[in-house]
Amino acid sequence: MKYIIVLCDGMADEPLGELGGKTPLGAAKTPNMDVLAPKSEIGMVRTVPEGMAPGSDTANLSVIGYDPRRYYTGRSPLEALSIGVDMEPSDVAFRCNLVTLTEEQDTYEDRIITDHSSGEISTEDASVLMDALKKGLAREGYEFYVGTSYRHLLVQKQGKVVELTPPHDILTRRIGDYLPKEPVLREMMEKSYEILSLHPLNIERKKNGKNSANSAWFWGAGTRPALTSFEEKNKKRGAMISAVDLLKGIAAGAGMHNIPVKGANGGLDTNYAGKAQAAVDALLREGYDFVYIHIEAPDEMGHQGSAENKIKAIENIDAYIIGSVTEALKAAGEEFRMLILPDHPTPVRIRTHTKDPVPYLLYDSRHTFKGMREYNEETASQTGILEEEGYTLITHLFDCSLAELS
Incomplete structure (x- = not known):
């Protein structure tokens, strides 16, 4: 069994008049997510604990299974880990x-x-x-x-x-x-x-x-963080695929392997296909159990206030990452579970992060869940599922004991 998180940074948003009352995720053409949605568990998750700032640091720590209230010591020290800065406790x-x-x-x-x-x-x-x-x-x-x-x-x-x-x-x-x-x-x-x-x-x-x-x-x-080993905690050998130093730092602190991808730059024109291929290679050829594919582009487009480009980023993720990874794993006959979600909303209206819960989609290649017609903020909020502690969601991803529902 293989496990994948596709983290679409800042993808969640608000309904926009210019999009006919839809969010960028709701307005985007996402045929691959549309195929998965009716078969997947869809719900909401609170990735940012009460009283903490809605940053990619706290939210991604949460998604990858580390309670920010326990492990968070600041954003920059995580980035320091990614570039090999050896911080002293007093730095x-x-x-x-x-x-x-x-x-x-x-x-x-x-x-x-x-x-x-x-x-x-x-x-x-x-x-x-x-x-x-x-x-x-x-x-x-x-x-x-x-x-x-x-x-x-x-x-x-x-x-x-x-x-x-x-x-x-x-x-x-x-x-x-x-x-x-x-x-x-x-x-x-x-x-x-x-x-x-x-x-x-x-x-x-x-x-x-x-x-x-x-x-x-x-x-x-x-100050310098101290994360427990991801592999020891989850009994899974994990890898990170990201162009962003923050995510590389979280991976380094957790003892995960960082996989570089040529042309991955954190922007709208990042190498989506290269990230997908790196994930497939890690899972099928290099023996990793888990990959965390982080894509920064929706967040950057939210900060720029561009609904049009945010939609493009989401459509690129759907076409070149979600579609490619699911197709490759199915072609290889590999059983897998995939979790798709943002870390936090970055609404184009306000051009910064909010701490509202975000929608998630959990797909299992072996089971059919009672899903929704499509995956977006509106349908996820209609399911009545809300994970209050974001750092527990990864445990749900790794739980393969769930019975087939239909």
Whole structure:
């Protein structure tokens, strides 16, 4: 028996007037999910515990079976694990986004954040700008590390966890009310604008119609996490397929294998087919029992406020991942269980995360559940199934003792 989670980051949403009262998931053409839905268990799950922020960090920890209330120590330390940063217990890690700020204002605090990802900047461009920050912001006790795309890292020795605002929560707002109260972090952010706004690479990006990555933004502070082994906990050999450092870090902390995929970038144009093939190879040829296929694109399109592109991302997942993986496993005669869900909603209306429960679909190649005509937020809420503790859902995935219902 093989097990798959297809995690469609930020896929859940609200009904939109422009879509005739449907959500992007409801409006998307998803023939492969439509085939699975009538045969699957469909319900809702609360992935973000009460009192915790609705981030991809807490929500994905939950989906992969780790209670965030017990294991969560901050987002950045998980990302540090993914790039091999050996944190001491007294170190504090901060996510360092390369963001786009308006430039016409006279003072830094009056600028407005327009893009938390600098147009989904390439890792190649970001590396050049991060090198400039490493030199221009160098000071004892602080170290920068290059991650992927706009997502990078700052580690402070003998640090203190402070409250900071995620940039995707304040898009289109004046930044002055959200800057760090910690003076060193604020000073570094202000100086980063001086360094980056005049950098030749950003000048060239603007000439080419791209967003300027003109400021660092620190958030997600935390200390070194300690996750228990996924294999010991679940008696399953697991692998992670993701372009995002956060997910790679969760996998590294849990002792799972990270499988790299060429062309996987966390954006709308990510290598969907490559991720599907990597999953199939891991399950059928490399002896893994479980794969976690994470796709960032719906979340990024939600942050951009684009219902059209969010629908495209969902349709790509359906065609190139869900369709390809189910077809390959069935052709191989392999029994499998597949769980499809988002980690949290990222409504295009508000362009940030919410903590509402999300819809899930659980398919078993051996059993027929009493499903629904299709899989989306509306049908999932109609089943009356609500998993209140998200971290227990993976136990449900691994429970193969369920009797055939029809």
